[in-house]
Amino acid sequence: MKLLITSGGTSEKIDQVRSITNHSTGRLGALIAESFLTQGDQVTLITTQSAVKPAAHPNLTIQIIENVQDLLETMQSLVKIHDVLIHSMAVSDYTPIYMTGFDQITASQDLTEFLNKTNDQGKISSKDEYQVLFLKQTPKIISQVKKWNPDIRLIGFKLLVDVSKEELLSVARASFIKNKAEIIVANDLYDISNNQHHAYLVKENSVIEASTKEEIAQQLVTHIHAKDNL
Numbered sequence: 212m213k214l215l216i217t218s219g220g221t222s223e224k225i226d227q228v229r230s231i232t233n234h235s236t237g238r239l240g241a242l243i244a245e246s247f248l249t250q251g252d253q254v255t256l257i258t259t260q261s262a263v264k265p266a267a268h269p270n271l272t273i274q275i276i277e278n279v280q281d282l283l284e285t286m287q288s289l290v291k292i293h294d295v296l297i298h299s300m301a302v303s304d305y306t307p308i309y310m311t312g313f314d315q316i317t318a319s320q321d322l323t324e325f326l327n328k329t330n331d332q333g334k335i336s337s338k339d340e341y342q343v344l345f346l347k348q349t350p351k352i353i354s355q356v357k358k359w360n361p362d363i364r365l366i367g368f369k370l371l372v373d374v375s376k377e378e379l380l381s382v383a384r385a386s387f388i389k390n391k392a393e394i395i396v397a398n399d400l401y402d403i404s405n406n407q408h409h410a411y412l413v414k415e416n417s418v419i420e421a422s423t424k425e426e427i428a429q430q431l432v433t434h435i436h437a438k439d440n441l
Contacts, residue, residue, distance in 0.1 A: 212252045212435070215293040216244050217286070217300035219262025221278050225307045225344065227333040235301035237262025239408065239424045243297055244271065246428040250436065255293065257285055257300070279303050279349040286352060290359040295435055297366040298353055299396070305346035312339035357391045365392045366431060372400045376411075383413040394434065396427060 218240020222232040237258055244254050245265045255272045258264060265271060274289075276282050279302060290296060310330055335342070353367055367390055369383045383397035395413045402409035410427055412419040412434075421427045 213293045214247050214252055214254050214295045214297065215289050216240055216254060216297045217257045219259035220301035221282060221303045223278050223303050223306040225310055226330050226335045231307060233301045239427065240299040241265045242424050243299065243428045243431060246432050250432060255289060279306060283350060283352055287359055290356055290363055293363060295364040296356060297431065299368045302352060303349055306349050307344055308347045309345045310335050310342050312342060353390050365390060366394045367392045368396045370398055370400060374399060380411060380413060380418065387413055
């Protein structure tokens with residue numbers, strides 16, 4: 212079986228020395244990749260330079276990306292030639308388009324003029340006490356997957372922060388339906404630590420709980436291979 216796995220977190224440049232990113236380490240994605248490799252599967256891992264990576268393996272191919280645009284271009288072709296996508300990467304929701312001094316903003320009569328600008332200098336000056344950063348929403352890549360390959364088996368992830376179980380499962384179920392997924396792995400940041408990774412694997416007619424990264428990985432291996440053998 213050919214699996215495409217994404218892990219780590221994207222990084223969006225503000226200028227040549229500054230970026231907006233997230234705290235994803237890629238540990239879960241690397242562990243999932245290793246779990247499928249031990250089953251003899253072929254794994255392509257899309258990840259970032261700083262993310263945790265699996266040990267070298269003959270059946271493992273690693274693609275390094277940096278930002279959402281890189282991810283979009285890389286995934287679009289690879290989704291078409293894989294059987295399963297496990298999309299665990301923390302993808303940036305916004306990308307910077309322009310940063311400017313606060314004085315320029317307050318002096319402007321029309322803020323839309325800043326939406327068509329880009330930061331063309333290598334390093335934005337730090338002389339201003341305050342800066343205003345404009346952000347633009349990035350494409351929702353998971354919503355494109357089934358358009359690229361209607362037959363791919365999609366495992367998505369949904370992370371929320373400090374919400375009730377009911378809200379977490381409701382949001383996961385909505386993503387499950389909208390993106391035509393096979394499973395959405397739902398977790399709350401407050402339930403993730405070095406030794407714990409509590410999550411709900413939301414399926415069509417059931418919800419399975421897991422307490423660690425290892426349990427999540429094993430549940431995914433069991434589910435994918437059980438359905439593959441039907």
